[in-house]
Amino acid sequence: MAYFVQQLINGLTLGSIYGLIAIGYTMVYGIIGMINFAHGDIYMIGAFVSLITLLGLTAVGISGVPIALALTLVSAMLFTGAYGWAVERLAYRPLRRSFRLAPLISAIGMSIFLENYVQLLQGAQVKALQPIVRGGFTLMRSGGFTVEVSWLQVVILVLTVALMTVFSLFIAGTPLGRAQRACEQDMVMASLLGIDVDRTISTTFIIGAALAAVAGLMVTLYYGVIDFFIGFLAGIKAFTAAVLGGIGSLPGAMLGGLLIGLIEAFWSGYFSVEYKDVSVFVILVLVLIFRPTGLLGKPDVEKV
Amino acid sequence: MAEAALPPPRRVHWQSLLKEAALAAGVALVLAVPLVGFETINVNAVLGLRTRFGWVAIGVAGVFAGRILLGAARSLMPERRYGAPRLLLGRRHTTLAATAAIIFALALPFLPFSSRYLVDLATTVLIYVMLGWGLNVVVGLAGLLDLGYVAFYAVGAYSFALFAQWFDLSFWEALPLAGLLAASFGIALGFPVLRLRGDYLAIVTLGFGEIVRLVLLNWVPVTNGPNGISNIPRPSFFGMPLTPHAPHGITTFSAFFHVPFNPGQRIGFLYYVVLALALVTNVFTLRLRRLPIGRAWEALREDEIACRALGINPTTIKLSAFAIGAMLGGFAGAFFATRQGFISPESFTFIESATILAIVVLGGSGSQLGVVLAAIVLVTLPEFGRGLAQYRMLLFGAAMIGIMIWRPRGLMARREPSLRLHPPRRGGG
């Protein structure tokens, strides 16, 4: 029983990370109908920016946990948001009127570019960070197994909930959020009504990137080890999460993320660690084939 | 009736251009500060930071200058005509170039500047050319974006390696089987993705490719996992091995032709084997394109709904594209295995799929010669200096983005019709 609870907590933590990345995928797909293949690498950049900021803050003597984390959070979201903006501007906007597969091919090119960009600038080796948020508490004991919850896990879960709340309020309440929903429904009509579609799309990318940056920060703290290639696998898993939850649906992205995190945690906890990645790919393939609209998504009819 | 006004004289609008360049430079600054400005280095097994603000300055200045150049060039160049971009090579020149290339390829090992190293390099190029032509059937002709093509390459390689291990098959015996097995995998992949469009199809194929790789990596009893399979037999020349010695009763190549054994012979032979395979692939795909199946692939790419309305079954068309593309990839894989003598799952990552896709996209989907050019650039770029080797994939990624924006049909592509009613116009076409 306790073992189950431990996997549950681990799974939820992992799932929060995936969920934050998945939101970026689902928002971009919702508004311009393309899969931002480079989004996983934006998350990777977020992780690197977080790492560098933390190292920099330590170097200048700011190492108190709350303030260092807060500053890193802001730094990661800002810089990664800028990257998200630049990627859209450079690789996708010029292709808006091009043929169907052009943005996807461009996105793949951008993904390759970003991975190698970071590899060249920061080196191909794995980067390890000393744990910053330490300690935790014991939740329960049962059957000889102790369920440990680390403060970091608490921080991750709380931060995710907070961000989701702010974000949902933003989408529902502010003019920018409304503009985004309008563009998702009918871009031409939205522009005719005076909405600046370009700016709305840019904002979507920036927000998606900022959330991915938070995920990057969390991963840097949680696993303590990052490298330039983490974006690939995490990106696929997060995309699977977005599809599972229903592409285009924000609560779906988070739900999908949690589910994927839980599946991964339980799979490695109860079956085998080696094939855990295969399990996620298989889920991806199965969902796209049998229920492409996911759990919470809306079906999409093609007009003849 | 008023006279047509002259177009406004072309000039550079300096003020707005400077503003745009400043903005671009500003963004570049923001982007560069964290990742360029700081470098993580290992100091006694602990991470530290080092600053590189000089690089930031260079980068920002470069972006600023580049933006100005780009803007100025755009203002000064004439309006681009709407319509098909100008061909890099006319049709007649293409045939000439192709013939020249084949003659060059046949003669390569015997040319004065040739060396074992060069022939080896050319062999690698030809493997990628085969893969590019194979993927071209799926992506270029049928318009199905397959991001997991490496799976078929892997199936071809591993099936030959395993058949050699279990049933003692030689390369030539296993080659058709490898192709057949790869084709079945192609159909197995094709079935589930029949109803998927563009983006989703791409991701599922990517998933498939990764599943294959992960299974190869983890299914140790069969595939030997990360350690791979070694001692893969080399092809023989009509039953004569190209080795210094042979088991009793078998004549070696060098013995038969009364020449002293030389390791270069095997390298040369492998080169001609892959050249032959590549030429067969080429003729095969060119012919298919002119047959109803090839036209159906292209029609499917253009408009699947119109295909259905004409009585064409999209299912069989898609499956045949996957199967044939996969088969060709399988042949390439079998050759790769025999050339290396050793294979492991490391050679079959997503990066390989992306690379092959890059070759097809950059060369121009549909263009045979374009694929050859792109493969040559890809393989030889690292040879022009160690520095360039590191930048190879970076440049390829950037090139993929650039091609989509400026020449979406690739460097060489203009579609050559598979049928003509009237004889072609004289000149470059």
Added chain:
Amino acid sequence: MSGALLEVEHLSMRFGGLVAVDDLSFTARDREITAIIGPNGAGKTTVFNCLTGFYRPGIGRLSLHRGERRFLLERMDGFRIARDAGVARTFQNIRLFAGMTVLENLVVAQHQKLMRASLWSVGGLLGLPLYRRAEAEAMERARHWLDRVGLVERADEAAESLPYGAQRRLEIARALCTDPVLLCLDEPAAGLNPRESAELNELLLSVRAELGIGVLLIEHDMTVVMGISDHIIVLDYGRKIAEGKPDAVRRDPAVIKAYLGEEESEALPPEIARDLEHRS
């Protein structure tokens, strides 16, 4: 004497809560041109989509008679309807193979025959005479139709480079290359100028005469509809409100009301009244 080619019985199609077609029944006869008209949103293209397998109707029977055989279209896959039943269609928004040439568009339409002749590519790869003959025949057929629609000179040009009217003609020629028994045209005259519409009329009349096939046509352009139809069905809000020969339909008050609205139907403006008279 023409027999029933297509029998539509109690066709109904709904999308969620919206009823697009409501209990529609009609017959399109062989060797006749049947037109379906009605205001926008009346469900006309939905009927086509049901007939050609793009939608599966909730209720209804669609029987196509081809020689001795009868095909139940509501149960068939789209491509089978075209291939086996012989129903060809064109689309409201023109769906050509844009990157392929005019000629290739027409040859693709003859895919089935050519595939068989090429022995599923094996014979084609070996260059067997059976295939080469079939290909030559296919090109001849294509040339014949290109000639009829006036596109022979442009045979080797990309379909997307053709002007709009030529693209429409190409799409019709392509549908005819499939050797259909029923030709369904979705707004073939849309965007055509009067001269082009007159040419379209000539083409359709000659197709009916020479090939003896049935033509089912959705149209808004009354010069085309009134000029060539043998039989007209009028839809409004998914229901059939009138049916009959052009003269009868033209004067039907229900039809006038559907097109012009309640108040207007009471007192037609003189120009329109005169115009309607001219069309007899």
